[in-house]
Amino acid sequence: MTGSSVGIADAAMTGVPAPGAPRAEAAWRRRDRRWGYVFVAPQMIGMGVFVLVPFIAALVLAFAQWDGLTPLSWVGFDNFKTELTDPLFGRALVNTMLIAVVTVPIGLGLAVIVAVALERLKTRTLYLALFFAPVITSSIAVAMIWQQLFRTDGIISRTIAAAFHVPAPDWLADPHLALIAVCIVTIWSSLGLNVVIFLAGLQNISPSVIEAARIDGAGAVALFFRIRLPLLSPVIFFSSIIAFISSLQTFDIVFVLVANAGPDNATRTIVYHIYDLGFGKTQFGVASAASILLLILTLVITAIQFGFQKRFVHYEEGAA
Amino acid sequence: MLRSRKVLTIATTVTAVTALSLGLGACSGGGGNGGSDGQQTVVWSTWGTPQELTRYKEFDAQFMKDHPNIKVVLQPVADYGDYHTKLLTELASGTAPDVFYIGDDQIGKFVNSNVLMPLNELMSSKDSKTKPDDFAQGLLGAAEKDDKILAEPNDSNPDALWYDKVALKKAGITEDPATLASEGKWTTQKYLEMNDKLHAAGLTGSMFWNYWSTHWSWISSQGGKAFDDNGDFVANTDPTSVAAMDTFGKYFQDKTFVVADTLPSGAGADSVFVTHKAGFFIQGRYTIGTVKSAGDPQNYDVAPWPTPDGKAAPTGVAVSYLAINDKTKVKDAAFTFWTNFLSKDGQTFRLKGSGNAVPSIKGADSVVLDGYPDHAQTLLDMRDLGFEDYATEAQVPGLSTDVSDIMLKLYQGKLTGQQALDQSAQLISSKTSGK
Numbered sequence: 001m002t003g004s005s006v007g008i009a010d011a012a013m014t015g016v017p018a019p020g021a022p023r024a025e026a027a028w029r030r031r032d033r034r035w036g037y038v039f040v041a042p043q044m045i046g047m048g049v050f051v052l053v054p055f056i057a058a059l060v061l062a063f064a065q066w067d068g069l070t071p072l073s074w075v076g077f078d079n080f081k082t083e084l085t086d087p088l089f090g091r092a093l094v095n096t097m098l099i100a101v102v103t104v105p106i107g108l109g110l111a112v113i114v115a116v117a118l119e120r121l122k123t124r125t126l127y128l129a130l131f132f133a134p135v136i137t138s139s140i141a142v143a144m145i146w147q148q149l150f151r152t153d154g155i156i157s158r159t160i161a162a163a164f165h166v167p168a169p170d171w172l173a174d175p176h177l178a179l180i181a182v183c184i185v186t187i188w189s190s191l192g193l194n195v196v197i198f199l200a201g202l203q204n205i206s207p208s209v210i211e212a213a214r215i216d217g218a219g220a221v222a223l224f225f226r227i228r229l230p231l232l233s234p235v236i237f238f239s240s241i242i243a244f245i246s247s248l249q250t251f252d253i254v255f256v257l258v259a260n261a262g263p264d265n266a267t268r269t270i271v272y273h274i275y276d277l278g279f280g281k282t283q284f285g286v287a288s289a290a291s292i293l294l295l296i297l298t299l300v301i302t303a304i305q306f307g308f309q310k311r312f313v314h315y316e317e318g319a320a
Numbered sequence: 321m322l323r324s325r326k327v328l329t330i331a332t333t334v335t336a337v338t339a340l341s342l343g344l345g346a347c348s349g350g351g352g353n354g355g356s357d358g359q360q361t362v363v364w365s366t367w368g369t370p371q372e373l374t375r376y377k378e379f380d381a382q383f384m385k386d387h388p389n390i391k392v393v394l395q396p397v398a399d400y401g402d403y404h405t406k407l408l409t410e411l412a413s414g415t416a417p418d419v420f421y422i423g424d425d426q427i428g429k430f431v432n433s434n435v436l437m438p439l440n441e442l443m444s445s446k447d448s449k450t451k452p453d454d455f456a457q458g459l460l461g462a463a464e465k466d467d468k469i470l471a472e473p474n475d476s477n478p479d480a481l482w483y484d485k486v487a488l489k490k491a492g493i494t495e496d497p498a499t500l501a502s503e504g505k506w507t508t509q510k511y512l513e514m515n516d517k518l519h520a521a522g523l524t525g526s527m528f529w530n531y532w533s534t535h536w537s538w539i540s541s542q543g544g545k546a547f548d549d550n551g552d553f554v555a556n557t558d559p560t561s562v563a564a565m566d567t568f569g570k571y572f573q574d575k576t577f578v579v580a581d582t583l584p585s586g587a588g589a590d591s592v593f594v595t596h597k598a599g600f601f602i603q604g605r606y607t608i609g610t611v612k613s614a615g616d617p618q619n620y621d622v623a624p625w626p627t628p629d630g631k632a633a634p635t636g637v638a639v640s641y642l643a644i645n646d647k648t649k650v651k652d653a654a655f656t657f658w659t660n661f662l663s664k665d666g667q668t669f670r671l672k673g674s675g676n677a678v679p680s681i682k683g684a685d686s687v688v689l690d691g692y693p694d695h696a697q698t699l700l701d702m703r704d705l706g707f708e709d710y711a712t713e714a715q716v717p718g719l720s721t722d723v724s725d726i727m728l729k730l731y732q733g734k735l736t737g738q739q740a741l742d743q744s745a746q747l748i749s750s751k752t753s754g755k
Contacts, residue, residue, distance in 0.1 A: 069433035281718035
């Protein structure tokens, strides 16, 4: 009898596994794990049906010509070539990047200012509720409300006309103003979420760090720019990634606010362009190729943001 | 242990079924079926305003009264812009209605995809209330392919020149366009003179919607040719068409003509027209609803498009089509509904009482001649003489819109008539090559 077999025999008698032997999983742990699967099943099924399957379908369709009704035919990279040389795709790309470049910094900047202002307010909850209302309101409803506000006889245009003695601007019919209108709605509707996130971030900053800075003679401005803002940078970084991705996917606001991404395609975004190609022109292959290009663009921009992380994001020691 | 396993199995099954049914439930819908009691259900789909949908429901109720063995279910989509997207998705997933409307700018796509039931045989059968020859032949457009009729027009809307007598009077115009037309004196020169006077009086001359009927009607009425008999685009090589579009463009550029689509929100074409700020508004019979709701319909009448010599010329007639799903499980019931809906009686029922369109079938014209407007006969004449969107354009989804985008640049002064037509020719050629 070898040493090891003795060990195993001992283990069998004592109920303690020998060193190196595989441990039998406890029954309660197995049961727990199974229940875990049950509870995550709805999410996993949802992800599979609504994310994974469409993603694979888009990947396949990007290399095919298909109108949704007749049999598809394979066209290799033609759809990508078509899109990359399509002036409308270029226009959509420029508009989308403009929306992102305008709304992300302004939106996040405003959110930081509001969060700082609310931090010491006793009636903070009330204001938070007010700022957060647009976030939980359907984007369709938000766009419809703003559509009324942007009318030539709406309050915004009439106020501008009265204040500056100019003709009332028709925001949604003027190619120069329509995209600005989209940016305004986007900033307004996302402000509340960023304020809540930043407020949580500000309250997470260790009081001892603030106290130490005060003892060292830091004033309110220095305290904000040298202590609080740098310590808030991880939260700002997270929000900027989310906001950038979200602005690259701008669709619903444009879809409701202006007709046909008008005027003259001034508000055509990439996602609207994809929708128009697929459901307007029934070119599902080209639309899928455009959506793959959007995925690549999103990944590249996110990678660039992560590249900047090292330079601009500061973590409180011991916090990471 | 066993009990726990049972619970686990049940929970897993319920979860999976719930998730799938929630997910797939959103895609449910689709055509009808034979019921266990022998009653067949026909599902049909259309877009429309609440008033139009109410009229359709009334038709359904009457139809079911007359055909107790058929149950009709209407699946409405409020917005025309969303309608075809939904229909396409339903057709692709095999859940489309049995009978459905199709817009004239979309019909070619559906015809080419072999999803519509050929109707020639059914229309010629003894049960048919709609023989092929009963319809206004100019309205079939792209709904016919290789001698197969795949849809028929529900009704029609000749794009006519509705005019405001009050606005004309304000501009010092004493002649009546409809009277001039009936005398054969409704010339392009007369029409443009009236518009000049309206513009000089600070009023809008004419308001046009930017779509196929506007540009092709203008070319056709001025003696030009947009497409030849082979379906090839020829307007850019036809001097008459180029000159016509140059003139047309100039009138938009100096704001005498206005693109109705671009009017400011809150001050749209309808409100401009009913407040007597525009002379002419070019659209369909549904204008009756607009002017009647404004309270002084007696101040409005209708005229055809002007021509160089005053003789009527073919102009655009907007239609929508009714088709039967080739995969319907209730073919006979679907056709019964289809033929009743489009029949003389069906169209009369739907269009009576200042309805929103002109019948597309013989024998129902009396609904238009109910006393309003004074020259309602003009609408019938325009329908009989008019044309549907050219098949070449209608067969490519989105092409009609893209051409309109080019025309908009002409109206904005960014292109000349020749450039706009050249760009249109290039676009049409690139989109239709190989088709």
